[in-house]
Amino acid sequence: MKLSELKKGQRAIVKDIHGSKEMKQRLASFGLIKGAEVELIDCSLTKSNIEIMVGTTLLALRREEANNIEVEVIEDGL
Amino acid sequence: MDCSSCKDENIGKRRRKRGQGHCTFENQEEIKSGLAPIKVALAGQPNVGKSMLINALSGQTRVKVGNFSGVTVDKLEVCFEHHCHLIDLIDLPGTYSIDGFTEEEKVAREFLLNEEYDLILNVVDSTNLQRNLLLTLELLELNKKMVVALNMIDEAKKDGIEIDDKLLEKILGVRVVKVSAKSGEGVEELLNVIHEEADNPNRSHSNIVYSDPVEEELIKIEEFLNQRGFRYKDLTNREVAIGLLFENERLYKDLHDNPIMVELYPMLIEAKEHLYTHFETKDIKEIKAIEHAAIARGIAKEVLKIKSKPKSLTLTQKIDSILMHKYFGIPIFLFFMWALFQLTFKFGAIPMDYIDSAINSFGNFVGSFIESDELRSLVVDGIIHGVGAVLLFLPNIIILYLGIALLETTGYMSRVAFILDGFFHKFGLHGKSFIPLVTGFGCTVPAYMATRTLRSKKDRLITLFILGFMSCGARLPIYVLFTSAFFPQEIAGHILFLIYISGALLGLIMAKLLRVLVFKGEDEPFVMELPRYRLPSLKLLWHTIYSKAIGYLKKAGSFILIASMLIWFASNYPKDENLIKTYQTKIEATKDKEQKEKLNLELKAKLLENSYLGMVGKATEPFFAPLGFDWRLSVALEAGLAAKEVVVSTLGVLYSVGEADESSDTLKEILKKNLNLATALSFIVFVMIYLPCMAASAVFVKEAGGFRYLVYLFIFTTFVAWTLSFITYHVVKLFS
Numbered sequence: 116m117k118l119s120e121l122k123k124g125q126r127a128i129v130k131d132i133h134g135s136k137e138m139k140q141r142l143a144s145f146g147l148i149k150g151a152e153v154e155l156i157d158c159s160l161t162k163s164n165i166e167i168m169v170g171t172t173l174l175a176l177r178r179e180e181a182n183n184i185e186v187e188v189i190e191d192g193l
Numbered sequence: 194m195d196c197s198s199c200k201d202e203n204i205g206k207r208r209r210k211r212g213q214g215h216c217t218f219e220n221q222e223e224i225k226s227g228l229a230p231i232k233v234a235l236a237g238q239p240n241v242g243k244s245m246l247i248n249a250l251s252g253q254t255r256v257k258v259g260n261f262s263g264v265t266v267d268k269l270e271v272c273f274e275h276h277c278h279l280i281d282l283i284d285l286p287g288t289y290s291i292d293g294f295t296e297e298e299k300v301a302r303e304f305l306l307n308e309e310y311d312l313i314l315n316v317v318d319s320t321n322l323q324r325n326l327l328l329t330l331e332l333l334e335l336n337k338k339m340v341v342a343l344n345m346i347d348e349a350k351k352d353g354i355e356i357d358d359k360l361l362e363k364i365l366g367v368r369v370v371k372v373s374a375k376s377g378e379g380v381e382e383l384l385n386v387i388h389e390e391a392d393n394p395n396r397s398h399s400n401i402v403y404s405d406p407v408e409e410e411l412i413k414i415e416e417f418l419n420q421r422g423f424r425y426k427d428l429t430n431r432e433v434a435i436g437l438l439f440e441n442e443r444l445y446k447d448l449h450d451n452p453i454m455v456e457l458y459p460m461l462i463e464a465k466e467h468l469y470t471h472f473e474t475k476d477i478k479e480i481k482a483i484e485h486a487a488i489a490r491g492i493a494k495e496v497l498k499i500k501s502k503p504k505s506l507t508l509t510q511k512i513d514s515i516l517m518h519k520y521f522g523i524p525i526f527l528f529f530m531w532a533l534f535q536l537t538f539k540f541g542a543i544p545m546d547y548i549d550s551a552i553n554s555f556g557n558f559v560g561s562f563i564e565s566d567e568l569r570s571l572v573v574d575g576i577i578h579g580v581g582a583v584l585l586f587l588p589n590i591i592i593l594y595l596g597i598a599l600l601e602t603t604g605y606m607s608r609v610a611f612i613l614d615g616f617f618h619k620f621g622l623h624g625k626s627f628i629p630l631v632t633g634f635g636c637t638v639p640a641y642m643a644t645r646t647l648r649s650k651k652d653r654l655i656t657l658f659i660l661g662f663m664s665c666g667a668r669l670p671i672y673v674l675f676t677s678a679f680f681p682q683e684i685a686g687h688i689l690f691l692i693y694i695s696g697a698l699l700g701l702i703m704a705k706l707l708r709v710l711v712f713k714g715e716d717e718p719f720v721m722e723l724p725r726y727r728l729p730s731l732k733l734l735w736h737t738i739y740s741k742a743i744g745y746l747k748k749a750g751s752f753i754l755i756a757s758m759l760i761w762f763a764s765n766y767p768k769d770e771n772l773i774k775t776y777q778t779k780i781e782a783t784k785d786k787e788q789k790e791k792l793n794l795e796l797k798a799k800l801l802e803n804s805y806l807g808m809v810g811k812a813t814e815p816f817f818a819p820l821g822f823d824w825r826l827s828v829a830l831e832a833g834l835a836a837k838e839v840v841v842s843t844l845g846v847l848y849s850v851g852e853a854d855e856s857s858d859t860l861k862e863i864l865k866k867n868l869n870l871a872t873a874l875s876f877i878v879f880v881m882i883y884l885p886c887m888a889a890s891a892v893f894v895k896e897a898g899g900f901r902y903l904v905y906l907f908i909f910t911t912f913v914a915w916t917l918s919f920i921t922y923h924v925v926k927l928f929s
Contacts, residue, residue, distance in 0.1 A: 139482075171323070
């Protein structure tokens, strides 16, 4: 499933990242790469942006970018 | 600073021999005496407390720090002395990765790769070690001397994080020092380590071990290089192998013509094929990223002892649940902004009256010592009133800057970018544009530079074009002057807030227009870190405010002073002797005191109208007349193209010269007498929108990438300003 489809509090493992080389590199510099563990923290009001946690880093993304990241849920949140 | 007291002469001699690099500050005695400084490049990810560490490192002695805080957009140099040696710190913009793609990250990259320096000081956030190590690993591959500073170690301790620095040192192969810029812990040790490393004739080498598949290839290449007795600069053959495998461009360029490459190419192709199969990707940079992430994770596991989830992270998430609340997030933000402008006005107004009367009595006091009428007019009307009008607003400026510094340093700014991105996106702006836009409320110059965080050229240009609509601190005096003259004290603060908000809204609308009509195209992705909340140290805040205040005073004492004198001159000359004579005879002829006063007034007004300034004002008056401005307001606006502070000082000079009684009437009261509400509001609107000052325009040309953009900006802003002022003037006139 896509990172953008996670529910609040769900944890997941990144399976694949699509997109340009630059985008991948940018995400990698935050530790967001294949195999990384992420948790969905919150969405903005219009759901146009999401907030995730990678390791101990809080990261803000747009839905468009999150659509390019495939994940597998490992733990359901509350 | 005096180095003659230094006892350790050996270090001095050694340093003198090295003779590498120079402090760019000219007035350093030591440079003249031939002592070369240790040049240290400060690199680190954003939000690791680099600026604070610089203050702590250089704190003991004379420092020069750049004049804008928060976002370090350009590289910045600080020179100071430690143990009789100059240390030249170059603060590079925070960068998540050396291969980063924003303009400011490029600044860091260019410097690290191409400039001469003695060593890299890698500043690391101890509370977020694993991610910070990603950059550290990249820096290690540069094969330069390096020292790692584990900054904010006190916060890490509070968070229940323990770091085994000795083990980390062993794994990385470079010196590691625990330090806290806030408490000063470890600062002295860090300086000593920098000294030792700089003086060390040998560079220590990285001990990083990659994963088995990568190591296998590295060993093959290294062995081959060893067999051939290959040497490249001061690199070990392992370092060369790493560079070759991960496609270090510099290395390839240098080795291009080396015969050994003929044999190396097939080896490298084979090695890469192996890696491609193993990592299931054909992108060597991605492989490197995966490797680095794995190594960072491994290191973190070994050297970190974490008792539980870091407290600061838990706290940050708790605060976020309020400040980033789905529904309350935006209202809370608007409340903060409203409060800031209220404070700016209310608290700023308290000392204002005192400063004002002090300036006035100072003028009278000085004036009483000057015999010559000409000279007295120059000093009192020109210099003291002109500069005084600007000084008056120092308290407002300080409060505004304090507020912006708080927004920047606590980490709230990036939350707002997150909250507003959805909204901004609709207007064709990027959420990150918010940061330069808020900086723009302080000063447009650093705000223009801060647009470098935006990657796409179109996003940058749109942001650059609308930045002027965010009224800068220098426009504040004009607003405060006019609002306090035309509105009751109770609501002046609200009006001020309204001015800023409507400027910002106008900016958004214009952004949308520009996006739809001029800069069409793809959006930039939005990926940004939400750093943990941090209370800025009082020291750093004080430092920011202090340097801002000093900067403002310096400007008042130099630029504004000269401008005031010029305005005074242009408003007093040429003197029409005939006119004066005619009036003098008339004045002498009448006995009536009132009549005399009236004639005097007439003479002054006529003289002013015939002065150079009057001519310029008169020439441009037709352009401004539909907006309700007389020639004096026109001249003030034109002078404001040099610097916005000059608008107020020009008004100060013009109206104090033209005033009949040179009494204690403040500029505020004079304006109230001379202008009506419609004119005042129309003037405010024009000031809100028209071209920023000269300094900002110069930076704009540089950042936008061409002089023609300034021409566009001039036409764009003047057109919008004129139209909206026109509407304001006539609508208000209709209703009042």
